[in-house]
Amino acid sequence: MTDRPNYITPEGYRRLREEYEGLFAVERPRLVETISWAAANGDRSENGDYIYGRKRLREIDRRITWLSKRMAKAAVVNPAEQPDRTHAFFGAIVTLADEDDNRRVVTLVGEDEADASVGRISWNSPMARAIRGGGAGDVRRVRLPSGEKEFEIIAISYPVADAPQ
Template sequence: MAEPAPITPQGFRALRQRYEQLFATERPKLVETISWAAGNGDRSENGDYIYGRKKLREVDRELSHLSRRMKAVTVVDPSQQPDRSRAWFGATVTIADEDDNQRTVTLVGEDEADASAGRISWRSPLARALRGAAIGDLRRVTLPAGERDYEVTAITY
């Protein structure tokens, strides 16, 4: 059985908003454009019709993907975490490397990960190493550049 795919309430809201925006706004506009273009005659050389159909397939594919993801994820509210002394899903963890460079990351679901914003996937190597860590723990992480040791300096939810 596959490991559950957790997501924060904010991440789930973002998935739902994207789905609703595509379904209620973009898709109807495309259908209208395709209908108008189809009424203009020869469809084989009608750029509006060809592009509209291609774009509609892309939108439908994304709607299908979003629908499957919303069914597959489990919403986990980090504020309800009973053990706040350790790093679990949704925790914002500050770590320091051997050179005392500090970095703050938040452990989130795969659908809401954005490394540039400090949100890393719950299944990433760094997040797996930090799972269950308490303040003061040293964790070794195997990264593409090699192994690194990190010390957990703060945990918040």
């Protein structure tokens, strides 16, 4: 793992935390109980509950370790507090148009919350690196697996900060 911070939105951090707590406080104790019950049944060499339980427990422990490391390195950045809303930075919602005027909307998010199928791309992906710092009207060239493509930044927006209650 690198020494650079793990930039993440507050929503992304909340999801990591919820997964961690669900595994650590709910799923792991339930699994340990099942393994203990299966171990008490005798011969462990042919005990499917025991064998599968131990395997699943190792998977959960690995995931818990990974999540705790990612949360420890997390640098939570709230895009709603971005002072410069005219350029694409972390958390920006960017509308792009390619050479054929096909439009797509992408949101620059942390590596752990990226999901290209819903337009959430890692702020460090080739596409995001090309558009970072750009403003509306800028044309950026991106090297994609299918070849180089040009995209024009049509619009940039950021989430609105929640009103104080």
